[in-house]
Amino acid sequence: MLWAVTAWTTTGVERMRKAWLAERAQSAMRRASETNSEPDLDAAVRLLRRLHRATAHTDDGRTSLALSHFLLQRYELSGRKDDLDESTALLETVCERSDLPTALRPMAFHKLGTVLMRRHEASxxxxxxxxxxxxxxQAVSLHPPGDLRDQATDVLGVVLRMRFDRWGGVDVLEEAVAMGRRAVAPPGGVGSDRFSALNNLAVTLRIRNEHVGRLADLDEAVALGREALSVxxxxxxxxxxxxxxLxxxxxxxxxxxxPGPRSEQDLGEAVELLLSAAATLPPGSPERSRASAGLATAYRERFDNTGDERALEAAVRWTRDALTRAAGGRADRYAMLSNLGMALGARFRLRGSTQDLRDALEALQExxxxxxxxxxAKPLxxxxxxMLLWELHQRTGDRATLDGSVLVQSRxxxxxxPQSPEVPGRRSNLGLALRxxxxxxxxxxxxxxxVREGKAAAEAEPRGSRRRPMVLSVLAGSHWARFGxxxxxxxxxxxxxxxxxxxxxxxxxDPGRAEALRTLxxxxxxxxxxxxxxxxRCRDLNQAVAVLREAAGTEGTAARLLVDSARRWGETAAALEDWEDAVEGFRTAVGALPTLAWPGIVRADQERLLAENDSLAQDAAAAALRARAPETALCLLEQGRGVIWSHLLDAEVARAEIGRLRQTPEGAELADRLEAIRQEMDTLDPLGPAGHPSAHASDTVG
Incomplete structure (x- = not known):
């Protein structure tokens, strides 16, 4: 009898302890759901783990489902992959139970699918x-009609979209769109989560546009995104x-x-939204790196449209931020590496830095x-x-590198x-390498x-598209080369x-306008x-002078293109015997030499770029003499031959300033950092001298 009383008492205490744990867990879950803060999520997970252990033999699956839910929620905030693994293990065990209540089975499969989707994103x-x-x-088939089935349908549409991203298949993408439309179709949508279905369908339509090219999909995606934001x-x-x-x-x-007011307005609004997303996402969230990557792409496109170097620097900065946050085996790291390669490639084309070209190639090859x-994603x-291999060939003249460019682009x-909207631009780029x-x-x-690739690209690129002028510029260059x-x-x-x-x-x-003007x-x-x-003859020469002058005066023009356009301007004006205008063209070209061989690139690259224009100062001086301006001739000669000397003088001034900075206690550390950077710049090895005259790539399509 004593034993029976003792057993009853122990059981009663155990029941009270479980009830107390359950009550505390319920309270912690409510608070975590309200705040979504990491400390509150930690508390909910900790208490649910204790309750799960305490009810291991009696739980009907509800505690396992609750714990898996908050583990997933914590992952969304912190990016802790062990939370995904623990949540997956819990849900797989629940789904395998033969005694799982019928009402819980669809939700268990629903949550398992969601967690596995997140784990695929991560790994x-x-x-x-x-x-x-x-x-x-399975969840969609088991859920009765209603909000829960709509939510499972919504997530299934997202998974099908991911399957398309991974393996392609237009039929899979079309099913993803159909699932998304089914999820948003019911009046009132999927309960309080209607925004999620609207948002996911918008993303799927955006992806379909990227691969099929229907502009109507983008308009609908924007409209759905705005509706999601409103609800x-x-x-x-x-x-x-x-x-x-959005x-x-x-x-x-x-x-x-x-290009026009609408596209500028869209891009401006996009940057504002992406900045807001990057600023408000928790630092450890997996979404933070995606926001940084999206913002980087927007800034790079702003640079493409305006030539604003600040936008290009922002693109590089935000891409590096995305990569830093995506460290540790993220599955979408390849996209961020690709974005970094494109941004650094654009900066290389603008400034000619060998290090940017090296880093861009390394990122894309990785x-x-x-x-x-x-x-x-492999083709892109x-x-x-x-295209970067083509750029490398432009620097080294190595035939094998050029063959590699043609081979890789053909592959x-x-x-x-074939239906991808990327095809015309990529055919144009292949044409450039073949040319x-x-x-x-x-x-x-x-x-x-x-010429064949260029014509096919121009015929396939819709009239009025932003890329068509780029494709036409490359085609013009190929016709020009064949004419030669x-x-x-x-x-x-x-x-x-x-x-x-x-x-x-x-x-x-448009910074690419200068390239087309130069060719024209x-x-x-x-x-x-x-x-x-x-x-x-005079008509064509006068028109040539006008367009070359405009090319040389286009804001944001790459230095090499500016020098070449201005030089041709001077030569063409000289053919007209308009010596004053010829001097102005040559003066513009000589004046751009310090920018062409700027101090931010290594010394050997400076010398190579100047060697490509070794007769420019003499031609400028000759034109000035024909214009009866001997003083100008002397100045142009001195300016042309003193580019590197002026850089050396500037470096000496910089060294003196660093020395003065080091004399102050608060400036010593900064002086050491500046000196280290200077030494690194001085010791960088170039890729080697170019074996052939350079070509321009402002209208490669990316």
């Missing part, structure tokens, strides 16, 4: 993605994500439409190696890598879906192929026609040499 494991799809299809509760933890996705849709619409051959990463196009090889080797077959080989008037006329259309399709602020000016000057009468 890229293919098995997690397949298992997530299977679990969510989500203020302060909701998913609010930054909704802002981010910003991405606006950014892409700006890139897909012709991104390509991280992707399996069947990944849907290969295409970007191929990228073979892997790319370069044709010029280097004298291969008319390569030049013919370059065969001398046929038809190629010269096609050069002028394509260049004129390219110029007409660009705004005055060169072709007009060549046509003047073939003119049958003096009237036609």
């Amino acid at each position: 890229g494991a293919d098995g997690d993605l397949r298992d997530a799809e299977a679990a969510l299809r 989500i509760a203020p302060g909701h933890p998913r609010l930054p994500s909704v802002r981010f996705n 910003g991405q849709a606006l950014r892409l619409r700006a890139a897909r439409t012709a 991104a390509a190696s991280a992707l399996p051959d069947d990944h849907a 990463v290969l295409a970007e890598s191929g 990228a196009l073979r892997l790319m879906p 370069t090889r044709g010029i280097r080797t004298g291969s008319i077959e390569d030049l013919d192929a370059a 080989s065969n001398g046929e008037r038809a190629d010269l006329d096609d050069t002028i026609g394509a260049a004129e259309e390219s110029v007409a399709g660009r705004s005055a602020a 000016g060169a072709a007009l000057a060549a046509r003047a040499g073939l003119a049958g009468n003096e009237h036609d």
Whole structure:
């Protein structure tokens, strides 16, 4: 009898302890749901773990489901992958139970699919993605009609979109869109989570636009994103994500439409939304790195549209921030590496820094190696890598590097879906590499192929698109190169026609406009040499001078292009015997030499770039003498030969300033850092002297 009383008492205490734990866990869960703060989530997880251990033999699955939910919520905030693994293990055990109550079974599969989806995002494991799809299809089939089934349908649509991102397949993408539409179809949507279904469908439509090219998808994505933003509760933890996705849709619409007030407004709003998302997401959140990456892309596109160097610097800075936050095996790290490669490639084209080219190639090659051959993103990463190999050839003159560029870009196009809106631009870039090889080797077959790729790109790129002027500029360059080989008037006329259309399709602020103007000016000057009468000759020469002058005066023009355009301006004005204008063109070219060989690149690169223009100062002085301005001639000669000397003088001044800085206690550390940077710049090795005259790549399409 004593034993029975003791047993009853022990059982009673145990029941009281479990009840007390359950009550505390309920309170902690309510608080964590309200605040979504890491300390409150920690408390909820800690208490639910204790309750789970205490009820291991009696729990019907509810405690396991609750614990898995808050582990996932904590992961969303902190990015702790062990939370995903623990949540997955709990849910897999629950789903395998034969005694699981019927009412809990659809929710268990629903949560398992969601957690596996997140784990795939974090690690890229293919098995997690397949298992997530299977679990969510089970959940959709088990849920009775209502909000919960709509929510499971919504998440299944997201998983199908991820499957498309991973392996492609238009049918999979179409099913993802259908699932998204089904989730948002019921009046009132999916309860309080309607914003989520709207947001997810908007993302899927944006992805479909990227791969199929329907502009209507972007318009609908923007409208759905705005609706999601209007119905989500203020302060909701998913609010930054909704802002981010709307910003991405606006950014892409700006890139897909012709330059003008609408695209500028879309891009400006996109930057504001992405900045807001990056600022409000918790530092440890996995979404934070995506927000930084999206913001970097928006800034790079702003640079593409305006030539604003500050936007390019912001793009590099935000991409590095994204990579830092994505450290540790994130599955989408390849995308951030690719973005970094493109941003550094753009900065290289603007400034000519060998280190930027090296870093860009390294980032893209790492991104390509991280992707399996069947990944849907592989073609774009290969295409970007191929264009940087072309850039590398421009520096080294290495034939194998150029062959590698053609090979890699050709492979990228073979892997790319034919309906992808990326195809025209990438064919244009391949044409550029083929053109370069044709010029280097004298291969008319390569030049013919370059023109063929350029024409196909121009025919496929819709009129009014932002990329069409770029494609036309490259096509003009290929016709110009073939004219140089065969001398046929038809190629010269096609050069002028394509260049004129390219110029007409660009705004005055478009930095790529200068490249098209330069090609147009060169072709007009060549046509003047073939003119049958003096009237036609002077007409073409005067028009050539006008467009070359405009090219040299375009804000944001790369230094190499500026020098080349201004030099041609001077030479063409000299052909007209307008010596004062010729001096002005040559003066502009000589004045840009310090920018061309700026101190931020290594000494050997400075010398190589100046060697490409070794006769410029003499030509400028000769024009000044013909203009009866001997003092100007002397100044231009001195200015042309004193570029590196002036940099050395500036360096001596900098060293003196660093020395004075070191004399103050508060400046000693800063002086040491500046000196270390200076020494690093002095010891960087260049890639080697260019073996051939340079070409410009302001209109490569990325």
